[in-house]
Amino acid sequence: MKLHSESFPDQGVIPERNAFGRIDTQTHVALAGNRNPHLAWSDVPDGTRSFAVLCVDPDVPSQPGDVNQPGREVPADLPRVDFYHWVLVDIGADTRSLPEGSYANGITPRGKAGPLALDSTRQGLNDFTGWFAADRDMNGDYFGYDGPCPPWNDARVHRYVFTVYALDVAEFPLSGRFTGAQAQAALQGHVLASASITGTYTLNPRLHAL
Numbered sequence: 001m002k003l004h005s006e007s008f009p010d011q012g013v014i015p016e017r018n019a020f021g022r023i024d025t026q027t028h029v030a031l032a033g034n035r036n037p038h039l040a041w042s043d044v045p046d047g048t049r050s051f052a053v054l055c056v057d058p059d060v061p062s063q064p065g066d067v068n069q070p071g072r073e074v075p076a077d078l079p080r081v082d083f084y085h086w087v088l089v090d091i092g093a094d095t096r097s098l099p100e101g102s103y104a105n106g107i108t109p110r111g112k113a114g115p116l117a118l119d120s121t122r123q124g125l126n127d128f129t130g131w132f133a134a135d136r137d138m139n140g141d142y143f144g145y146d147g148p149c150p151p152w153n154d155a156r157v158h159r160y161v162f163t164v165y166a167l168d169v170a171e172f173p174l175s176g177r178f179t180g181a182q183a184q185a186a187l188q189g190h191v192l193a194s195a196s197i198t199g200t201y202t203l204n205p206r207l208h209a210l
Contacts, residue, residue: 001044003164003195007037007100014148014160014199018100020107020128021149023203028068028152036086036104036145037199040097041164045192048166049093052187054180055086057148059158067151073204076155083131084180085160086145087124088117089172095119104145114143115177124178141177148201157207163196 008014016022017033024030039053060083061067066074088103102118111129115122123144132138150158167190174186202208 001041001164001166001193001195003039003041003162003197005037005039005162005197005199008199010197012199014201018199019147019149019201021203023152023205023208029149029203031107032147032149034104034107034145034147035101036098036147037162038098038100039162039164039197041195042096043193044096044166047168048192049170050089050167050172051091051093051095052165052167052172052183053086053088053091053098053162054084054165054183055145055160055162056180057083057085057150057158057160059150059154059156061151061154066153068153072153074151074154074156080156082181083127084124085126085128085147086162087126087178087180087183088121088144089124089174089183090121090170092119093170104147107146109138110140111142112144114141117144122172124174124180124183126180129179148199150201150203152203152205154202154204155207157200157202157204160199160201161196162199163194165194166192168192
C-alpha cells in the first residue's frame with residue numbers, strides 16, 4: 001500500500017490547522033484548528049473488506065513531573081510512551097481517501113460524540129480522554145481525532161504516525177467504547193497490508209526557531 005497526505009508531506013511539519021495547540025507568546029499554548037488531515041491511499045490488496053486508521057505519538061513523556069513547568073524542560077532522553085490521537089474503523093472497502101476536516105474541524109471541550117461517525121464508520125477514544133480526566137472544564141469522552149499538543153517545554157520534537165490498515169473483516173472486531181491501544185491489539189491477525197506517514201510538531205519555541 002501507499003499513503004500520502006495533501007495536508008503535510010511525509011516527515012514534514014504538521015500545520016497548525018491540523019493541531020490541537022499552537023504556540024502563544026503570552027500563555028505558551030493556545031487552541032489551534034484541530035482539523036483532521038487529508039489522507040489518501042492506493043495499491044490496496046485483494047480481499048480487503050474494510051480499513052482502519054490510527055494516529056499515534058510515540059514521543060509522550062513517561063513521567064509528568066517536568067511537563068509544562070516554567071523554568072524546566074522535559075529532557076530529550078526521558079523514556080517515552082505512546083499517545084493515540086485518532087482511532088477510526090469500519091472505513092468502507094471502496095474508500096481511498098479521507099478529506100481534511102471531515103472528521104474533526106475545531107476543538108470541542110469535553111470531547112466529541114461517538115463511536116458512530118461519518119459514512120457508517122466508528123471512532124474509538126483518543127488519549128485526550130485520560131489526559132483531561134481531572135480537568136473540570138475539559139473532561140469527557142474524546143472520540144475520533146484530536147491533533148498534536150505536545151508539552152511546550154519538551155526538548156524533543158514529537159512525531160505523529162498516521163497508519164492506514166487494510167483489513168480482512170468488514171466490521172472491526174470491537175464494539176462499544178474502545179481505546180487506541182485496544183484497537184491496536186484487535187488488529188492482530190486481520191491486517192492484509194498497511195502504510196504510514198509521519199508528521200512532526202513542537203510547541204517549544206526554542207525548537208520551533210531551529
